Amino acid sequence: MPYPVVHVLFFLFCVGAVGVYAATTALSRRELSFKDSRKLLLLAFVGGLSTLFPDIMVVYNIFVNSTLEHCSIGSIPTHSLMFSSTAVLFGGVVGYIAYRQLSKAVYMAIFAGSAFLTHLLLDDIAEGGCAYLYPLYNKPISVFSIMDTGFAEAGGLFNYLIVSLVSVFCVFIVIIMVLFALSQFGFEFSYKAEK
Numbered sequence: 001m002p003y004p005v006v007h008v009l010f011f012l013f014c015v016g017a018v019g020v021y022a023a024t025t026a027l028s029r030r031e032l033s034f035k036d037s038r039k040l041l042l043l044a045f046v047g048g049l050s051t052l053f054p055d056i057m058v059v060y061n062i063f064v065n066s067t068l069e070h071c072s073i074g075s076i077p078t079h080s081l082m083f084s085s086t087a088v089l090f091g092g093v094v095g096y097i098a099y100r101q102l103s104k105a106v107y108m109a110i111f112a113g114s115a116f117l118t119h120l121l122l123d124d125i126a127e128g129g130c131a132y133l134y135p136l137y138n139k140p141i142s143v144f145s146i147m148d149t150g151f152a153e154a155g156g157l158f159n160y161l162i163v164s165l166v167s168v169f170c171v172f173i174v175i176i177m178v179l180f181a182l183s184q185f186g187f188e189f190s191y192k193a194e195k
Contacts, residue, residue: 004052011051011118012044039185046094046108050087050115054078054123079120080134087116104184111181117174143170 057078077083091112095105120130121143129140144167 004055007051007055007119007122008048010122011047011115040187042094042098043108043111043182043185043187046091046112047115050091050112051119053087053090053116054083054119056086077131077134077138079123079130079132081132082134084113084116084120088113107181107184110177114174114177114181117177121171121174143167 055078088109092105092109094112095108096102098108099105120132124130124142125144127140128145129142131138132141132143145163
C-alpha cells in the first residue's frame, strides 16, 4: 500500500496536472488573482483529503485498537465504489458552502470522487486488487492484474488486449472526470490559433 503522501502527490501532480499547468500559465502571465488562487487551494484541499478517505479508519484504529488496519469499517470495505460516496458527499458539501451554487457543488463532488478513485487505482496497482464492487461482489478485483504478464498467461492475445484496454480505460475515466470538473472552475488547457 502506498503511503498517504504518495496518494496525495499522485492526485495533485499526475491527475490534477491540468490545474497545475493552468495555474502556472496564469501566474507567468500575471493573470491569476487572489480569488483564483483560493479556488486552486480549495480544489487541492478537497482532492488531497478525498484521496485519503479510503484509509480514514486508520486514525480510529491507531487510537482504539493500536493497529494500522485501514481497509474496512467493520465488515464494510472502505476501498470500494460504494464508500466513494463519502468523498462525493464531502466534495458536494464543500462545493456548496464555497460557491452557494448547486452546479459548482456537483462539479466539486465529481472532483472529489475522482480523487477517491485515484487512491483505489494506486492500491490496486500496489496490492493487486480492491473490493471495487462491494456489496455486489465481496472479493478483491484488480483492473491491472494482467498488465505485467505475457500473452500465454493472460489466455491469449485477445484476452490480454481486452484486460489492457479495461485497465487503461479505468485510468482514462478518472482523468476525464478531473479535467471535466476543473474546466468548470476555469482551469483548463487552451488552444491559441497560430497567426
